[in-house]
Amino acid sequence: MRSGDFKEDYIKDEAIFQSVFVKFWLGLFFVFLVLFPFAANIHMLYIANLIGFAVIGAVGLNLLTGFTGQISLGHAAFLGVGAYASAILITRCGFSFWLSVPLAGLVSALAGFLIGLPSLRVKGLYLCIATLASQFIFGFIFVHWESMTNGITGIHIPPPSIGDFKFDTERKFYWITLVSVILAVGYARNLVRSKMGRAFMAIRDRDLAAEIMGINLFRYKLSSFAISSFYAGVAGALWVSFLKVVTPEHFPFLLSIEYLAMIIVGGLGSVLGSIFGAIFMTLVPETLSVLSDIVKEMAPGWENLIIPFKEVVFGFLIVGFLVFEPHGLVEIWNRIKKFFILWPFSY
Amino acid sequence: MLVNNIEVIYHNVILVLKGMSLKAYEGQIVTILGNNGAGKTTTLKAISGLLSSEDGKVTDGYIQFNGERIDRTSPEKIVRKGIFQVMEGRRVFGDLTVEENLVVGGHINKNTKKMREDIEKVYHYFPRLAQRKGTLAGYISGGEQQMLVIGRGLMASPRLMLLDEPSMGLSPLLVAEIFEIIQRINKQEGVTIVLVEQNARLALSIADHGYVMENGRIVLDDEASKLEQNADVQEFYLGLTEVGKKSYRDVKHYKRRKRWLT
Amino acid sequence: MSDSAKEDIQLLIEDIHLDFGGLKALNGVSASVRKGEIFSIIGPNGAGKTSLLNCINRFYTPSKGKILFEGHDLLKYKPHKISTLGIARTFQNVELFKYMTVLDNIKLGRHIHLKSGFLSGGIYYGKTRREEIELREEIEEKIIDFLEIEHIRKSIVHTLPFGMQKRVELGRALAMKPKILLLDEPAAGMNLEETEDIVRFILDINEEWGVTIILIEHDMGVVMDISDRVCVLDFGEKIAEGKPDQVRRDEHVIKAYLGQADLTLSRLGA
């Protein structure tokens, strides 16, 4: 049982990391993150990078959907806008990678701002369909504005570098991803506990009452769209710089759905939940692939049964988690935490 | 109906009711008094089976209705056994008309003739509803909505009706009207009624038996008329002191403590 | 009305008409609320009491009429701007932010008084951090302490019983540092003891914080005991206004609203 956890002033109670225990585990986790690239092989690092991009994208979407309550089906498009913006800035305008990423975020934020305009008039499912428009509009632009995007051929992007040092392998890129993820998560975590984050949640829970509190719905909804798209843009820019190529097929509609799945499985309205969701949606299919490959080797002749089966398992896992804990993985996490805090009593 | 020593837990961790017991005989009006959060609504939900939809469950004790155990039965089966809960907050189907709301309430009746009779019965008790039967339920006044949800409950031909704060937010005139109707329903239909109500005087005036609840358990119970005479009840629920009525202006300067001996 | 009383008028409602597709919700209602008083509005369900508050809040736009608050024409303001003038309110059915903690809900009340933006908010350092901690201190000491809700301050609102939610909503309104507070049935769904608590808070807010209060309430015990003046609405029209004792005896009021005298005072044991 964890006890002796008393706070003496409000400063401590307002801190993000509330106890020595949390700090300890977080520290340990950080050490793990730093040591990870030295122990892992390319494939694990590749997946780790992908998880990183997914975390940034998912945190962004959660700010919009989980915190502000505006469902977006266009997240993939904003990833695409950021990706293309950075690719074009780097290859055509001669910007460095380091400058192109925040700029890509801004371009994407602007796109999000525009797509968010209907949110002032429409809500819920209607808004959902309105954001779907972004998918088609930007998808069309990626393919057909050939002078800029090279159409379906896509753009090859040189790896980021500092002086002569090139971030051209998964291991080197890992550091860029890690720092970006920490910045992105830290910013979001702070944002949601400050004035703006509270306003977002207020709009989600009761927009009428939010107006009484003097919250300008117009401004905050659009801010939410812009910030969310900024995150998506950064995630997209990092992703394609990592892949070294960008084509329109990187941003299918399905990707938007996957991002929604991430935050729903992880936990709506929770920064931690977005992280869990991103890990889940990236790592689980990958692990299942690995497992199915192993099983396949062990049972030759059965591969055409075993391999497709992984999708079924993945589907069941998602449904299973949602049935078991509709509030997402973060709720399971909270429950485990509560169990240890209260242990050995059950309530 | 018998509730025996039940314990209710929400989300596996939050204990709401601890050893709560309650009895209601056929044809009685039983009222539960108590603070907000004492567990009155939870008790009603435990009886009607609606706990499960809020991730709560009865972990100890049992609930019997006409000798049959019902605490593990699903809500829709409980309704069919004749128990109906009228929830607080006037939950009408705002996009349906008054009459359609009643039809929905009577959906467990299979034949239309019985349905028609039941609707007429509701109009008999609530003549105001008959006047507004074609209006969308979202546009009728709060008092009429309260009447509608009670009427809708009546459509299920219940043997036991659980009423959760029927007077909330209603004008004095309407409160009187609704309580009178509740009494008539009880007398004429023989429906047993469990009433959760904040207006203690009113509740005790129509009830046969009263329970006082605090922190998830019953601290006091007696015949309604005796309860009305209890000094503690008089002070805490009826607003009477030794010298008679007191003004709300007086409470400003002191904060009382309760003296239940539990 | 004497000259001095006129100067004291904080909120002036003049000839308000409001209709919903032909249905007249308010039909030429006028009223004036003086600074520092408790002004109650009573009337049968559907009489237009809440609609009147909604007009002041600018959720509804009256088809005719004028509302002046300390010289500002409220009808020229957008709903989210009303709060900046110092008008706060609570709702009949509680309009809290259900999935947030009590503390966050109350902090939201202070929204308009905070300065941090999206950049400084996300970095949470220096000014923003100081501002947040000051805010926390003030809310804890002034509001949470006052309303006696320390024990639930970290609970998620929708898990709380209705009566507590009403208290939290009052706290949120107070956090707005209002000059005038509109309370819509603050004692609904409360038993005597809880009602006494709420009344105690209302009186404190009024007398010690000097906030003007407009109160809608069905509990005649409360209304008659604490109001300075009472206004009675029926079918969107004002049928009486005056001191509680006057109103209580008014024949129209008894017929439309109060009913028989014994029921009126049912809670008072008179």
Add this chain to the structure above:
Amino acid sequence: MKKTVFFVLSVIMFCGMLGIAIAEQLPTICAIHPYTGRFAFAGIEGAAAMQDVVDMTNEAGGINGKKIQYYWADGEYKDDVGIAAFKRLYAQYKPQIMFGQSTGMTKALGPEIKSRYKTLYSAYTFAQEAANPKENPYLFLPGPRYVDQFGVLLKYIAKEKPGANVAFFYSDTEFGREPIAAGKEMCKKLGLHFVAEEISKVGGVDLTTQVLDMKAKKAEYCIFHGFVSNPVTAVVKLSKDYGLNIKFMGTFWTTEQQLLNELGPLAAEYRGVSAYSFFYQSEFPEIKKIQEWTKKKYPKIQYRSQSYMQVYMSTTLFVESFKRADKMKGGFNKPENLVKAFQSIKNYDVGGLMPPVTIVNNSVPVGRIYRGNAKTRQFDPISDWIVIED
């Protein structure tokens, strides 16, 4: 949760590394087959083809006595899944040769194969990018580029009906769009009128607008590209219903026996181009060999598709490259050797699976035109092997 999963992964990787330690010197091929997803029809056949060639070679003594190791994973025909699988297999087995699942994956990995992995690479694609030895020395195609396939068909049309009206019907994918621009250019050169381009989703169902558009624009020939059988049958049937008189043709992936089965009596209306002989052309010794092997190993299987032939051909070229590179200084573990060995292949006899193979620009630019036979539901050759020259 993250940590436990990583732990499990680490254990798997560790076992994998043990495997590398043993297999280091052996010739290794890794492949990503689209075993599930919408390209599964090809992936399942391809996985079997590669296994077969490896088994045949190993039975015959491997690469100068060294047995070929073959590992593969499912890429689901999704680029990200495929790339992850590529990295995983690479990390685990350090293969000298890899095989990928799609055009998109080939494009995405191209730069890295050149700079880091340096594996000889081919894929389920005939995209131009893989036939550019200057840019991508390690990438190759075991047949003609899509552009070349268009070339073969267009030249055939120009000969059959000079100045004819031509329409392209392609899918809304990277693979579908790839040769379109070049195809239009070619029409101009050959004096054909390019009148319409119709785009549809893969597996699209309502194609009336496209068919009516072709009718309005008086198309006489229509070339399908970027599909599997699905919309093709629908379009051919619909055109008959609307009374259009269009001659339909298709590139490699739409020249498949299954399509003829679906077309039924309309099979005779359809022509396609392929680089490989068909399973039933037993007059060729290599095909005969495949038939016998199939009968022996998979008695239930009646037919091997063109996808099988493609991967079979690729693997044959892989094996030949291994053999040639093994004789060079540094052996096949030196990436440059494999490329040199591969590019040195000239007039290499593959027993009629293709005409004798000569590598030109890392591809094998030959094709043959086939016509559907409504009776046998087979493709009959209607031209000789056409070698495409730029």
